[in-house]
Amino acid sequence: MKIERIEAIPYAIPYTHPLKFASGEVTTADHVLLRVHTDTGLVGVADAPPRPYTYGETQASIVAIVEQVFAPQVTGLDVLDRGKIHAVLNRTIHNQVAKGALDIALWDLMGKATQTPVHKLLGGYTDHMRVSHMLGFRPAQELLDEALRFGEEYGITTFKLKVGRRPLGLDIEACHVLREGLGEDVDIYLDANRGWTANEALEVLRRTEGLGLSLLEEPCDAKEAMSRRRLVQKSPIPVVGDESVPTAGDVSRELLSGGCNAICVKTARSGFTEAQQILGLCTGLGVDVTMGNQIDTQIGSLATVTFGAAHEATSRRAGELSNFLDMADDLLAEPIRIENGTISVRDVPGVGAAIDEGKLAKYRLS
Incomplete structure (x- = not known):
């Protein structure tokens, strides 16, 4: 089961009221949905929440690092070769949220491939x-x-x-x-x-x-x-x-x-x-x-x-x-x-994060 392509989809959903704290406040979920597509048709899903005031990553930087750096390097690799994939990712410093979302999507794929809940x-x-x-x-x-x-x-x-x-x-x-x-x-x-x-x-x-x-x-x-x-x-x-x-x-x-x-x-x-x-x-x-x-x-x-x-x-x-x-x-x-x-937890193969395509179309930014 090889990685065929990776989508990094920016989207925005407003909060009903801002959450305020010492390092900033959040009024909108300006996140990135990651989808890892494989040659078997299975798709792994994860969410990447940028927090620029904490880690320096933004919605635009996550999309860029995934599309321009990570995807070209890991496309074609076997999903189960996580050690090899992480060695590739770790050649790029920082970008922890982008890396974390990609890892979760890979685990989601492993669960789906083995028909086993990831937990x-x-x-x-x-x-x-x-x-x-x-x-x-x-x-x-x-x-x-x-x-x-x-x-x-x-x-x-x-x-x-x-x-x-x-x-x-x-x-x-x-x-x-x-x-x-x-x-x-x-x-x-x-x-x-x-x-x-x-x-x-x-x-x-x-x-x-x-x-x-x-x-x-x-x-x-x-x-x-x-x-x-x-x-x-x-x-x-x-x-x-x-x-x-x-x-x-x-x-x-x-x-x-x-x-x-x-x-x-x-x-x-x-x-x-x-x-x-x-x-x-x-x-x-x-x-x-x-x-x-x-x-x-x-x-x-x-x-x-x-x-x-x-x-x-x-x-x-x-x-x-x-x-x-x-x-x-x-x-x-x-x-x-x-x-x-x-x-x-969800007792289904993978993590269980099935996406409502209508809502994604409504809130996506590209």
């Missing part, structure tokens, strides 16, 4: 994941109202609060209001997207002590190595590496240098293959992992569920899987359902 090829530990919902920058009462609504409508009991604002009091107030309004049984954790200094992060931890916050993600820039190391040593809760650890090499550097003591895995930037390598490092070193969200569409969220449910370590915590609910529409032919706070 079973990856490990098959369970068939679902609990859902964590991400709360963006808003007044504290609005955040609580949104969390209560998602709890009531979808059964979600884990919330990731986007922080990193100045003055610090805005985020501290939100933590207190959420804990008081949601009760002790709801899991709340923080993501500052590098918005604070290490000292500001320590001050927030001091003023939220006793609230039972479970994690602190990317509180300050990991490039401030000494400050970050001091924060990790003093923090009473795990400090999670996310933007600072897009590759397995970055993960090993940050864990071994003391820059973090937990890791966020995002299949949108690592694909499934490097995500397995990252997970192996984490389990070997005994650090917790979370399954993160790249503000994904349903296609991306389905990929996250597929990988997260496949492994014991990634299924322990709720995965960030629900922000597609803030989109006005999606490309999946069969929409994802959140039931009792969980999303199930």
